[in-house]
Amino acid sequence: MPEGTLCNRKPIQTEADLKRLLSDTGGKEYYRQMKELDIDSDALWNTIQKTCKSRIRTWLEICAHCGMCADSCFIYLVNDRDPTQVPAYKIQSTLGEVIKRKGRVNNAFMHMAMETAWAKCTCCNRCGMYCPHGIDMGVMFGYLRGLLYSQGFVPWELKIGAGMHRVYRAQMDVTEEDWVETCEWMVSENEEELPGLSIPVDKENADILYTVNAREVKHYPEDLAEAAILFHIAGENWTVTSKGWEQTSLAMFAGDWEACKLQVNGVYDAMERLKPKRMIGTECGHAHRATVVEGPYWAGRKDGLPPVKCMHYVEWVAEALRTGKLKIDPAKRIKEPVTIQDSCNYIRNHGLKDITREIVSYIVEPGYFVDMTPNREHNYCCGGGGGFNGISLYRHQRNRALMTKRDQIMSTGASLVIAPCHNCWDAIRDLEEEYKIGIRWSFLKPLLIKMVEIPEHLLPTE
Amino acid sequence: MYEMLTGPFFWISMLVFWIGLLVRAILYIRGLDWQLDRVAYRAHPKIGAKFALRSIGFWLLPFGTQGWKKQPYMTVAFFLFHVGAVLVPLFLIAHNIFLENKIGFSLFTMDQGVADFLTWAVILGTILLILRRIALPEVRILTTAYDYMILVISVAPFITGLIARYHIGDYHFWLMVHIFCGELLLILTPFTKLSHIILFFMSRAQLGMDYGIKRGGMKGEGMAW
Numbered sequence: 001m002p003e004g005t006l007c008n009r010k011p012i013q014t015e016a017d018l019k020r021l022l023s024d025t026g027g028k029e030y031y032r033q034m035k036e037l038d039i040d041s042d043a044l045w046n047t048i049q050k051t052c053k054s055r056i057r058t059w060l061e062i063c064a065h066c067g068m069c070a071d072s073c074f075i076y077l078v079n080d081r082d083p084t085q086v087p088a089y090k091i092q093s094t095l096g097e098v099i100k101r102k103g104r105v106n107n108a109f110m111h112m113a114m115e116t117a118w119a120k121c122t123c124c125n126r127c128g129m130y131c132p133h134g135i136d137m138g139v140m141f142g143y144l145r146g147l148l149y150s151q152g153f154v155p156w157e158l159k160i161g162a163g164m165h166r167v168y169r170a171q172m173d174v175t176e177e178d179w180v181e182t183c184e185w186m187v188s189e190n191e192e193e194l195p196g197l198s199i200p201v202d203k204e205n206a207d208i209l210y211t212v213n214a215r216e217v218k219h220y221p222e223d224l225a226e227a228a229i230l231f232h233i234a235g236e237n238w239t240v241t242s243k244g245w246e247q248t249s250l251a252m253f254a255g256d257w258e259a260c261k262l263q264v265n266g267v268y269d270a271m272e273r274l275k276p277k278r279m280i281g282t283e284c285g286h287a288h289r290a291t292v293v294e295g296p297y298w299a300g301r302k303d304g305l306p307p308v309k310c311m312h313y314v315e316w317v318a319e320a321l322r323t324g325k326l327k328i329d330p331a332k333r334i335k336e337p338v339t340i341q342d343s344c345n346y347i348r349n350h351g352l353k354d355i356t357r358e359i360v361s362y363i364v365e366p367g368y369f370v371d372m373t374p375n376r377e378h379n380y381c382c383g384g385g386g387g388f389n390g391i392s393l394y395r396h397q398r399n400r401a402l403m404t405k406r407d408q409i410m411s412t413g414a415s416l417v418i419a420p421c422h423n424c425w426d427a428i429r430d431l432e433e434e435y436k437i438g439i440r441w442s443f444l445k446p447l448l449i450k451m452v453e454i455p456e457h458l459l460p461t462e
Numbered sequence: 463m464y465e466m467l468t469g470p471f472f473w474i475s476m477l478v479f480w481i482g483l484l485v486r487a488i489l490y491i492r493g494l495d496w497q498l499d500r501v502a503y504r505a506h507p508k509i510g511a512k513f514a515l516r517s518i519g520f521w522l523l524p525f526g527t528q529g530w531k532k533q534p535y536m537t538v539a540f541f542l543f544h545v546g547a548v549l550v551p552l553f554l555i556a557h558n559i560f561l562e563n564k565i566g567f568s569l570f571t572m573d574q575g576v577a578d579f580l581t582w583a584v585i586l587g588t589i590l591l592i593l594r595r596i597a598l599p600e601v602r603i604l605t606t607a608y609d610y611m612i613l614v615i616s617v618a619p620f621i622t623g624l625i626a627r628y629h630i631g632d633y634h635f636w637l638m639v640h641i642f643c644g645e646l647l648l649i650l651t652p653f654t655k656l657s658h659i660i661l662f663f664m665s666r667a668q669l670g671m672d673y674g675i676k677r678g679g680m681k682g683e684g685m686a687w
């Protein structure tokens with residue numbers, strides 16, 4: 001069969017397509033069709049010739065096969081040092097092989113490559129720091145994902161995820177109306193305690209444009225309320241946008257570069273329309289990576305920067321604590337062994353390692369913070385990055401990968417893990433569910449809400 | 463035979479090596495694409511250059527990076543091999559006398575004792591690298607016959623050079639074998655993995671710029687490597 005009705009080389013374009021794929025529970029039929037999907041070798045080779053340039057070709061060619069990258073990869077370590085999990089081996093046997101064979105590969109090969117790209121690598125980019133030649137396997141796996149996606153070999157959930165961005169400009173089926181209504185609902189839920197609380201929509205020239213993760217809107221709207229409360233307490237002049245409010249990009253995990261571009265363009269349009277001084281995104285790592293770090297390139301911005309200055313939520317929190325816009329009640333600081341999860345996407349890949357430690361210095365009673373080993377830009381992936389969390393086909397492999405973070409957390413002795421990233425937060429929740437090590441985990445917002453001092457004039461007058 | 467090796471073949475090997483490496487460098491740079499690589503190379507030259515130099519510099523320092531620190535055996539093997547591999551051919555007295563006679567030009571030379579020592583270090587380094595390839599499963603799975611071939615091609619001039627140096631056996635014969643091996647290495651370099659002699663600098667500079675320009679360099683917190 002050349003192409004299936006569900007599993008094919010065409011991206012999802014309409015809501016009807018999306019619904020059809022969603023109704024195939026667990027992707028059963030989708031994966032059955034994938035077994036028969038043909039490879040368009042000419043198109044594959046064509047794409048490679050156009051897009052695989054000197055950087056990746058040189059990496060593949062000069063790799064000394066020295067194996068220094070092996071120990072840097074947590075998936076290799078956690079799988080009892082299985083040699084087939086060595087980063088250089090994983091990439092040479094997939095991307096290296098496709099190029100060697102000029103795209104003439106078969107269905108079984110593509111299945112193997114798909115599993116390698118999504119279940120043996122989370123694109124955490126740690127290996128690139130340990131290779132003497134500076135070969136970054138995470139970057140290459142990202143590229144390989146794009147090739148696989150273009151041939152229809154992509155896990156079911158990510159085909160859907162990319163489709164969501166194409167249809168709704170959000171990773172979930174949250175419409176503009178749903179979003180604005182959720183904002184209003186969250187205000188009405190909280191304005192009794194905090195009169196004057198508001199979530200301004202489409203206000204021009206605000207100091208801050210706040211963008212979110214659609215999951216918050218759909219599943220944890222209280223996160224949005226907490227953000228509003230903290231901005232309110234800090235006295236920020238802020239706004240959200242009715243269009244282009246979603247910061248995440250499952251399209252990036254899927255390797256659907258066209259959808260990536262559509263998605264960030266929506267956010268950049270909002271920046272250009274509302275002209276905020278800066279954009280601040282929620283506590284999500286990959287969303288920051290997509291919109292702030294990689295996005296400018298998808299959108300074709302030559303300076304590599306988004307239209308306005310963009311910050312991760314942790315940068316805003318650190319700033320607000322530093323400048324005293326947010327004041328912590330010292331009596332309410334965290335007084336239990338606590339650690340922090342360094343998200344690859346903004347720590348290793350956007351240099352914010354000291355910012356999160358600065359926050360810790362304000363909100364944790366001295367003596368209670370314990371760093372994981374390794375930490376900062378050398379930290380291991382949470383175990384669920386790069387889309388790994390969401391792919392049911394590879395749940396077994398993902399659960400194994402979680403053991404790294406489980407052991408890292410256990411050896412700190414912490415009972416609370418601060419996880420200012422949705423992916424990390426999910427991974428830590430899942431590892432607690434799977435391995436029951438007796439920890440709690442939290443975003444920053446709920447912790448801050450519990451300990452922040454509310455200025456007198458903002459409290460309700462009896 | 464000697465005339466052939468020190469005449470036309472000498473010139474051919476020199477030209478192929480230097481022009482070859484230059485061409486590889488140019489092709490590398492021309493093949494960079496700011497949008498596909500997602501690094502705005504041109505937009506931020508200062509921070510780019512700074513991080514490119516850091517990325518190269520720290521990796522040229524024994525134990526200068528986390529990567530080297532984590533793998534002491536590899537670090538020792540690598541530097542034993544590479545210090546001599548780079549310095550001896552350039553600064554050996556015999557080579558520079560040869561150059562002086564040939565083209566009336568020579569470089570700074572190193573003490574003969576140092577050269578001998580470094581050459582032995584190259585050979586020891588090679589043995590350590592080979593042992594590592596055999597002993598460690600994570601290296602074995604990557605290793606191909608090509609990797610051994612590159613090692614043999616690389617070490618051959620050092621072994622034969624030493625044999626000639628100590629006048630073991632027929633000096634003239636071994637000197638010819640040495641020159642042949644040396645020229646073979648030079649000629650093959652641009653067409654094999656040995657092109658890393660220049661591409662190492664390109665690749666490291668690229669990743670340095672990537673981290674400097676895009677992945678956090680502008681946050682003012684240096685990358686430790």
Ligand code: HEM
Nearest residue numbers: 064066132133540544547548591609612613616658659662
């Ligand atoms: C400035 C020049 C050079 C630099 C920066 C450099 C750098 C490197 C690096 C980073 C590696 C990978 C790590 C490893 O596997 O050891 C490597 C491997 C290697 N290099 Fe070089 N190199 C240079 C010159 C040379 C020269 C002149 C030769 C040959 C005479 C050479 C022969 C090799 C070989 C054979 C390997 C593979 C070693 C192995 O089997 O593990 N290199 N080089």
Ligand code: HEM
Nearest residue numbers: 550551556577578581619620623624626627641644645647
């Ligand atoms: C291109 C043509 C080359 C010529 C004409 C040449 C010539 C020579 C000569 C005349 C000697 C001295 C032998 C003696 O002591 O009597 C020598 C030694 C040596 N050469 Fe070369 N060589 C060449 C290429 C190379 C290359 C490419 C390498 C290494 C990559 C190399 C490495 C050595 C070493 C290691 C020694 C011995 C060092 C010692 O004295 O301890 N040579 N070479």
Ligand code: SF4
Nearest residue numbers: 063064066067069131
């Ligand atoms: S560390 Fe770098 S050169 Fe060595 S095997 Fe891994 S990717 Fe190749």
Ligand code: SF4
Nearest residue numbers: 073121124125127138
């Ligand atoms: S990017 Fe991370 S997960 Fe992927 S191979 Fe490298 S170290 Fe392993």
